[in-house]
Amino acid sequence: MSVNKVDTALEMLNKQLNQPITTALEVCARCGICAEACHYYVAEPKPENIPAARAESLRQVYRSEHDFVSSIFPAWTGAERLSEEKLAEWADTAFLKCTLCYRCMVNCPMGLDTPLLMSTLRTIATATGNAPELLEMLADAAIEKGKDPEMFLDFFRDSIEDMEKELRVLTGIPIASIPLQKQGAKKLYVALSGAHTILPVAAIFETVGEDWTLSIYEASNYGIFLGDASRAKTIAKRIFDEAKSLGVEEIVISECGHAYYVMRWLAPNWFGDEFTFRVRSIVEVLAEYVQSGRLNLDASANPEPITYHDSCNLGRKGGVLEEPRIVLGAVTTNFRELTPNREEAYCCGGGAGLVALPEAYDIRMSAGKPKADQVKRSGAQVVVAACENCRLQLGDLNGYYGLGVGVTALADLVVKAMRLPGDKATMENFMTTKATETAEKTIDKV
């Protein structure tokens, strides 16, 4: 059995060896300059937390399989044969000791793509049954849900109807609605589980008179956390098929980093020429509304010191760096940056699925220390994050390090700053309750 696992892993490794991966395996000069680029290292400065050291484990096996000198004198290059113990070590490294934040790549003098190697380790770990069970279950549950949407559609419609009542109170628009499966709509908005990512955006869309429809699916894609392209593609295909059948022009992804990353940067490669939709994060759409003056905003509604955490998936991996600042500039009066920020921002420590893994709690609290320190130094009372994973992690860091901050989504601040004829107190109460419910649901799910 163990021989099979090792063989499967080696077969998988050989299958994965394309030009970018081979380059990442070969080019490292082991200069160690990448050390402080990793939030794990900053939190705990140990050699094993250096990105180059983390990837070295894969390089050792690669050399033993593909390098002439290493096959004769393994000790010379530090080559090692793959064993089941090493496979377990790989899974541990890939799933718990790297959040695929890409900060090391931006900081490497070679531009070495260490996260690509970590993703490869995730792929191998998943293929050999070493991936965290919970991530597999969450991915499979999403796939099952996609097979028969009728099973949950009635229940979903009922919850949307409840939300519509709140929406009308909030916006003061008696015909405000949350359209579902609207044929020919311009935008398909893909939210997360829970009203907190639907209601504020619905309020914004309805106020500006957007032609939109809500996706019946959630944006989350746990397949990508597993490094399992097949499962990730199946999960993304539900949204792709829905967008295609409705004939929308654009897919708008909720404030969720990895969901945006998957649909914006990976899905077009999976679905080829049929993928004709524009994909944007809701953050980009909000920035467009602000710049075109479609929103009537009162920045004084958010007077407290506010800062912004750059989600790695949106920012460093997606280039959504200025858009949130455009929005924040219009809806706040006391915005301050975290230092460093944008492509140099620290990961919150909960990315790439870590926030969903109970066994990762201590690890992510430790790895999140650089972020907690940044927030503390900023003096902000509110941290805005355009990613659900980040918000959950920041919430936990807030409690763990006693930061005394509020953590919120960008759309929530926009709604707060919108001059609406409706009853905002109702909205705020509703959102607080729903956000708490969602957080509790997430914890229950975990």
Added chain:
Amino acid sequence: MSFIVTTQILVALALIFAVFAFSQRLQAFSKLSRPVDKASPKGSLQSGVLYAYTLGMAPWSKESTRLHAVAYLRGVAFHVGIFLGLFLLVTSPWLGSLPQGARMILAICTALGALFGFSGLIARSMEPNLKALSTRDDYFAVSIVSLFLASEALWLLLPQAQILFYLVSAAMLVYAPLGKIRHCIYFAYSRLFYGKFIGSRAVLPHTQQGAR
């Protein structure tokens, strides 16, 4: 046949071996697939690639090289020395008539390259992080290249050291494709892939995004 001619032939053979081994590697590499990105770019791919090969390598362009400016610049100077050293090696049969002043300047440049190489070696054996990352291959690779530069500097000052210079050069050329030194052929690819990533996604350079 004189000993000098023998060593010249040795270097020529080593060079042929290195070129052949590197080209074999590159040929095998070119047969590997290169994923095509079909996602519509948010920024400019060309700007990203240009940045990756130019300003993106400036010591102030990223946190890591600002923090480790001395180590980074030492590495850059070492590599500049290597390129100069290789150029001088290939052109060495025709450099006999170089004026003494020019030989002296070139000797200083290559000697500095060697010095940076040896100081990197000391850092590698002293600093805990570097020590933990290093393999025997790392130590040997930096040593042989530094020795190559040192012997070259010596030859530029003392033509009698030509035999030593050629012997060290031959050893380095034979080792280059076999060990860590071969990372040189992947460097350009690594920067290319990096440039495409940051460019198409509008992460860098900053001007793509407007004022910051």
